Amino acid sequence: MMKNKLKIVEIFVPLLCVFTLISGCKIIPVREKSDYEHSLEFLRKGNLEQAEAYLLKYEKRFPYDEKSYNLRLEIAKKYLERNDAKKTSALVSKIPEKGISKELIGGKYEILGDISLLKDEYLKAVGLYLKSIDLYRRKSQKEKIKKKALKIISEKLNEEELSWLAGRYGKKFPAEEALYNLIKQKALAGDINGSRRSLERYERTFPDSSRRNELISFIEKKQREGKLIIGCILPLSGALSEIGNSVKEGIITAQIIRSERIGFQQVDLVFKDSAGDPEKAARAFEEFGSNENVIAVIGPVRSACVKKCAPLADKYQLPLVSPTADADYIEGLSNFVFRTCLLPETEAEAMAEFAIKDGEAVEIAIMHGDDYYGRKLAAVFKKKVEELGAKVKIEITYPPETNDFTEYVRKLYSYLEAGGIFDTIYLPCDYDKAGFIIPQLPYNDMEGFQLYGSSGWDSGRFDPYGNPERLLEIVLEKGEIEGAVFTDSFSLWSKDNEERNEFVSRYKEMYDSIPNVYAANSYDTYMMIVKELKKRMKRRSELRKRISQIRDYEGITGKMSIYEKGRVEKTPFFIEIFGGKFREIKAEIEKNG
The missing domain is CATH 3.40.50.2300 (Response regulator)
Structure with missing residues (x-):
């Protein structure tokens, strides 16, 4: 038996010596790095994609390992530094909220709060930070998150959000901070009465607060400074x-x-x-x-x-x-x-669209004053109706100072007598001019034409008492103006x-x-x-x-949009003369560009 043992030793020792020489005279146990270590290494190098890939491999072998969740948090933080909210959210969403340490869950809520902050979801961010504060154990961690929450409360939340936050948390953090900032915000906005009411709420909730006098001074200062x-x-x-x-x-x-x-x-x-x-x-x-x-x-x-x-x-x-x-x-x-x-070109284009689409005008006559207002409206109206397939057959101008339109109305009649045709007359002028022109049409055997006008037909801007319907006082025979339609920039004829x-x-x-x-x-x-x-x-x-x-601001003068460089889009009103009275009517007009 002893001889056999000696033989084994004699064979093994030489082999051991050869192996030792080959391995550098040392005997070292050799093993490959684990997926976890690879992930850590790539994280340190900043290669987050590879770090994440090795983390997933490790989690397949050890699906519920707490240290893998820690590593998830660290990789997520690095993605967040790149403002990649999508990747960050995907990583932390896989961290469970039960069965692991409170520190880990607190870390998850902190990062979710950071993501919400990145998305400008300020109130949501505060709520998530408060959850993480409750879960963290170390005082330094709690203080760090408190600072984040306080920064949002003091710089980002509006009055409604601050008031909700104060009500939600009662006497607990951050209710006092929310009320404190609400009071200051109201005072800064010039709402001195509102800031005083919020101060009363603050005093009832936090009667021993050392900041009461500071807030009183702040309100008084803002009141002195003015709105x-x-x-x-x-x-x-x-x-x-x-x-x-x-x-x-x-x-x-x-x-x-x-x-x-x-x-x-x-x-x-x-x-x-x-x-x-x-x-x-x-x-x-x-x-x-x-x-x-x-x-x-x-x-x-x-x-x-x-x-x-x-x-x-x-x-x-x-x-x-x-x-x-x-x-x-x-x-x-x-x-x-x-x-x-309302710009002149806007109302002229709208009137043109109405005349063609609602009034079915085909052949049109225009009579206008030879001034900026008349020329502008007539030119835009003419261009638009012809774009829409109608035709302006005759255009007559008159001196802007005249009140005798006999000569100019006779020109319309002469055109018809010579075989000309039109079914519609556009009169872009003020109410007094329209009041002199319209009665002369039937006097010169021109009846049955559709009449269209402009916002000048509304006399409100000219009358010392704002009477908008003086046109109806000038045209005594109401049948002469029945069915006429004009554009207006303000309507008193709708109660809706x-x-x-x-x-x-x-x-x-x-x-x-x-x-x-x-x-x-x-x-x-x-x-x-x-x-x-x-x-x-x-x-x-x-x-x-x-x-x-x-x-699309809905004002009392219609729907309005405002753009850079002072460009404005506004929808005019359409006023029809019906039964001898003005009434507002609805029309589908394309939004001008």
């Missing part, structure tokens, strides 16, 4: 004072209605008289531009005054919104210049718009007059601006951007 201001540059004296005062009255009516709705006065108004002079308008704009509390300017009224102010709007980056300037050159003057009025009804009622009550289109446009301009004033907005450039992105 944001909308400056108004209008011709309150001079030849255009009636228009200027109509605009002013519309703005004031809007401010009163808005303040009653929200419970406080959102902005202050400051009026400066331009007297219709471009130089005075520019000086007023300089004053507003130099005042950092002025967030926007309504006006001027005249296009020439707007043009003079346009370089200053750029200089001070102060949005200018005119409710009346309709000249062609306004568009493109400045990125800070806008307008809200509650806001319009409220405006008209309040305006009549305040000024003992019917509001005209200038007042109505100004109402819409004010309401549109204050609607775009986000809470705590102080930057004029931010307001400019928001105004230029307004789409």
Whole structure:
């Protein structure tokens, strides 16, 4: 037996020596790196795709290994650093919420909160961070996540979200922070009464808070500083004072209605008289531009005054919104210049479409004044109807100052007598001109023609009491005008718009007059601006951007969209004379581009 053992030793020892020489004189156990180690190595090198691939291999062999979930978190964090929310979400979604350590689940919620923050889902991010705080054990981890949540609460959440957060968490974190920021946010927005009410809520919930006096001081300071201001540059004296005062009255009516709705006065108004002079308008704009509390300017009224102010709007980056300037050159003057009025070309195109599609006009006569208003409307109308397949057979112009239209109506009659044909007459003019022209048509044996007109047929802008129907007083034989249709930029003849009804009622009550289109446009301009004033907005450039992105704003003067460089799209109203009265009718008109 002993001899056999010796033989084995004699054979094994030489073999061992040979193997030792081959292996570098050391005996080392050899093994390959595991998938887990490969994944770690690629993670350290920043090759996240390979790190993820080896992680998946490892998880196939060890599907419920907690250290693989830790590795998932680390890879997810790196993807998040690349702002790849999709990859990050896919990785952390596979981490279970039961059966593993609370630290791991807390890490999952933290990353999900980071993803929500990346997507601007601020309230959701706060909720996820709060879940992770409850799960983390180490104080340093909890404090880190608290800082993230507090940053969102102080910088990102709006009043509604802050109020909800305070109510949801009662006396627990972050209710106090939410209320604290809500109070400050309201004060910054000029809602002093609202900030005081929130302070009372804060005092009831956190009676021992050391920040109470700080908040009281902050509210008092903001009250002293005053609210944001909308400056108004209008011709309150001079030849255009009636228009200027109509605009002013519309703005004031809007401010009163808005303040009653929200419970406080959102902005202050400051009026400066331009007297219709471009130089005075520019000086007023300089004053507003130099005042950092002025967030926007309504006006001027005249296009020439707007043009003079346009370089200053750029200089001070102060949005200018005119409710009346309709000249062609306004568009493109400045990125800070806008307008809200119905443009002549828009109403002429709309009337042309209505005449062809609803009125089935084929052959048309046009009679207009030889001025900017008449020429513009006639040219656009003619171009549009001919694009749509109709034909303008005759176009007659008259001096803008004339009130005797016998000669010009006779030209229409002579054309027909010579064998000419038309079935429709377009009269783009003011109500008084239309009132003189229309009765002369049947007097010259021209009856049965469809009549179309423009917004000038509404006399509201000319009448001191805002009476829009003076045309009906001039044309005594109502049958002569029955069935005529005209475009308008404001309608008093429909009761289905509650806001319009409220405006008209309040305006009549305040000024003992019917509001005209200038007042109505100004109402819409004010309401549109204050609607775009986000809470705590102080930057004029931010307001400019928001105004230029307004789409399909439903105002009392119709639907409106505003674009860069002052381009405006607006839908006109269609008014028909029916039974001797004005009435609003609906028409399907393509949106102008």
